[in-house]
Amino acid sequence: METDVGSFESVYSTYGLISDWSGIGFEYAFICERPVLYIDVPHKNNNPEYNQIPYESLESSIRSLIGKIISPNELQSVPKIIESTYENIDLFKTKVQEVRNETVFNFGQSGIKGAQEIIKILHDEKS
Numbered sequence: 001m002e003t004d005v006g007s008f009e010s011v012y013s014t015y016g017l018i019s020d021w022s023g024i025g026f027e028y029a030f031i032c033e034r035p036v037l038y039i040d041v042p043h044k045n046n047n048p049e050y051n052q053i054p055y056e057s058l059e060s061s062i063r064s065l066i067g068k069i070i071s072p073n074e075l076q077s078v079p080k081i082i083e084s085t086y087e088n089i090d091l092f093k094t095k096v097q098e099v100r101n102e103t104v105f106n107f108g109q110s111g112i113k114g115a116q117e118i119i120k121i122l123h124d125e126k127s
Contacts, residue, residue: 016082020044021059029066030100030107033093035085036067037078058103065099 011017011028016035019025021044025036043060050057063069068081085092106113 015086018078023059025063025067026059029096030104033096035082035089035092036063037081038063038067038069039075040069040071062099062103066096 012032014032014034016037017025017028018037018039019028020039020041025038028034029036068085070077070081100107
């Protein structure tokens with residue numbers, strides 16, 4: 001269990017991540033290309049009208065592609081799930097890379113692209 005959220009050193013040295021609906025699962029999978037086990041607890045909902053949007057959220061649609069979803073009643077199976085995932089780690093990494101390429105723009109270059117857009121906006125406002 002990570003208690004020092006100011007350091008990423010321990011994150012990079014892990015074999016996997018256990019999470020709920022937290023966004024760290026996506027960041028971890030996309031950056032470290034390692035498995036995420038999602039404990040299937042109720043979704044945190046800050047918008048009671050979310051179901052009026054006729055689309056599935058990105059979080060819901062890719063969790064099973066970048067990790068494994070397990071019931072809170074199946075926690076005893078976590079070691080076996082981790083073991084089986086690592087038996088197919090190359091396949092897992094390939095799948096994560098595919099999902100990342102489809103859902104994340106400018107991966108590895110977002111700082112540069114963001115700065116270019118800011119400069120462009122400032123230039124346009126000056127003109």
